[in-house]
Amino acid sequence: MRTIGIIGGGQLGRMLAMAAARLNFRTIILEPQVDCPAAQVANGQIVAAYDDPAALERLAAECDVVTYEFENVPVSAAEMLARARPVYPPPKALAVSQDRVSEKQFLNGCGIETARFHAIDSQEQLEQALADFSGKGVLKTRRLGYDGKGQRVFKGASDNATGAYAALGGVPLVLESFVAFEREISIIAARGTDGTIACYDPAENIHRQGILHTSTVPASINEATAEAARLAATAILTALGYVGVIGVEFFALADGTLIANEIAPRVHNSGHWTEAACVVSQFEQHIRAVAGLPLSDGARHSDCVMQNLIGDDIDDLPVWLAKPNTLVHLYGKTEARPGRKMGHVTWLA
Structure with a gap:
């Protein structure tokens, strides 16, 4: 059995660890917070800062491959690990995504328009x-x-x-600059170690106070716009020599063209719907990719809406549990605070 190291112990790391377990992989979390959401379901936790040299050395010694759940991992830490073990997505993806100017320059270099x-x-x-x-x-x-x-x-x-x-x-x-857009969409895509690329269907996103509220699939866009999103994601994955799942956010204009907003080199909040509406979720897809396994084609079997449970929204849990055709996923957080993501629900159309 192989072991996957995950840097970061939040809800995304938690869901990656759960997906890894289904495929018979062990997971070890590197996270300074004791009893973090990911460690509650993983095989072990190294309690240390993300850039602690001794902790990174131990993670490399105990794992066959290393990934991460958020894009603010120190690039130097990822590069140190990459000298001992495969690190996916590659450290270059972190470097590009951590600076909004570098990110836009990279996207423009791929022929993708930004604001x-x-x-x-x-x-x-x-x-x-x-x-x-x-x-x-x-x-x-x-x-x-x-x-x-x-x-x-x-x-x-x-x-x-x-x-x-x-x-x-x-x-x-x-x-x-401001962008006169009609809607916000995102696409979740993955690239395997063999260069295979698979895309999920674009989701239409609504934000409240800067935080994702809902993702609806299918998005209200035409096929040409959806194909443009797939082509953009493919160009990004290829240029980075990427392995793993990526989230790419766009503004969709009235004429159907797209303006890229940002990239997230990890599993993404707007892809949570995949665990209810697809046979293979974005989390399993990421584990497959970093482990060198075949990717799913990303097909969905249902239309759906995913909604984040933020702060006191968790008080509505009994209502969601009683709703038909609804998947409820909580993150193991005991304290609800304003703006804190406590879980999400996805209901099938």
């Missing part, structure tokens, strides 16, 4: 960039932002930008 953007390293640069965008845009930290954190929206010249650079920490930022 216009300016790198911002000072208040003066911010004001110049806002002038170029007629006072409108979304200011984001270049690194470590997620679920709408580390952002500020400028809706026009009347929005006062004074002190905005310092207010976001005085760190490298990026200002992105």
